[in-house]
Amino acid sequence: MRDYSNRNSVWLDTQFEYLTHLPCFWCNKLLTRGRSTVDHVIPSYLDSMVEENRVVCCKQCNNERSKISSLASDLRKPNIIWGRGRITKWFAKRDEVRPLLHYYRQQIQLKLDVHMQMYCLNEINLILRLPKNYFSDKTSQK
Numbered sequence: 001m002r003d004y005s006n007r008n009s010v011w012l013d014t015q016f017e018y019l020t021h022l023p024c025f026w027c028n029k030l031l032t033r034g035r036s037t038v039d040h041v042i043p044s045y046l047d048s049m050v051e052e053n054r055v056v057c058c059k060q061c062n063n064e065r066s067k068i069s070s071l072a073s074d075l076r077k078p079n080i081i082w083g084r085g086r087i088t089k090w091f092a093k094r095d096e097v098r099p100l101l102h103y104y105r106q107q108i109q110l111k112l113d114v115h116m117q118m119y120c121l122n123e124i125n126l127i128l129r130l131p132k133n134y135f136s137d138k139t140s141q142k
């Protein structure tokens with residue numbers, strides 16, 4: 001397995017080689033090297049071009065974006081057992097994250113080209129447009 005965290009750290013060093021501050025890709029907050037993290041515009045689980053879609057990102061945005069990815073990846077697990085408690089928790093998490101979903105959807109439409117948008121909006125749209133009976137349909141099949 002490739003060591004992405006070290007590669008990311010080297011990549012960040014090169015971004016800050018001539019600059020003391022860089023803006024967060026998403027929220028534009030100015031960051032020092034020590035406060036910067038690497039975000040993958042296309043989530044790393046969709047891989048294929050992990051190295052080419054890195055951006056400098058603040059810890060807060062990175063954290064918020066990973067909440068979105070984890071909600072979306074729950075939906076992609078084919079054999080998951082969606083018990084009632086789990087479903088309730090999932091929807092509670094989505095409601096909590098809903099303002100973030102709208103914020104990042106807006107940022108994605110503003111900042112990315114059409115090709116990148118297609119990948120990035122996919123997971124957000126998946127979560128937002130999920131019909132209310134999505135899980136009950138699945139659980140009623142057993």
Ligand SMILES: [Zn+2]
Binds near residue numbers: 024026059061062
């Ligand atoms: Zn940020």
